[in-house]
Amino acid sequence: MQFQMEMVSRDTVVVRLYGELDHHAVEQIRSKISAAIFQGAVSTVIWNLGGLSFMDSSGVGLVLGRMRELEAVAGRTILLNPSPTMRKVFQFSGLGPWMLDATEEEAIERVRGIVNG
Numbered sequence: 001m002q003f004q005m006e007m008v009s010r011d012t013v014v015v016r017l018y019g020e021l022d023h024h025a026v027e028q029i030r031s032k033i034s035a036a037i038f039q040g041a042v043s044t045v046i047w048n049l050g051g052l053s054f055m056d057s058s059g060v061g062l063v064l065g066r067m068r069e070l071e072a073v074a075g076r077t078i079l080l081n082p083s084p085t086m087r088k089v090f091q092f093s094g095l096g097p098w099m100l101d102a103t104e105e106e107a108i109e110r111v112r113g114i115v116n117g
Helices: 023-038 055-072 085-092 104-115
Strands: 002-007 013-021 045-055 076-080
Touching: 002 023, 013 023, 013 055, 013 104, 023 045, 023 055, 045 055, 045 085, 045 104, 076 104
Parallel strands: 013 045, 045 076
Antiparallel strands: 002 013
């Protein structure tokens, strides 16, 4: 499992996940994102899932937990380009409204539009 976390604006981070996301990888990712949220540095997380080939239930928990943390700062989440299988899991988990098929740039512009609009 590989991941990258990039600040793309003052308060928006893109998390790029590659390979297989299981419970072994979740804790490292969780601690980095949560720290940024709690420090007040992040209010929007864009999860780029295009490079992810597998995700177990701990991955859904990772996303849901960060969404709860973001609620405290009126934050936002975008699930970008999930695979068809992940799309079904997210739909069953109630995360369908946060899914988006787009480029990272389009997702960032959408967030800016929501913030500014």
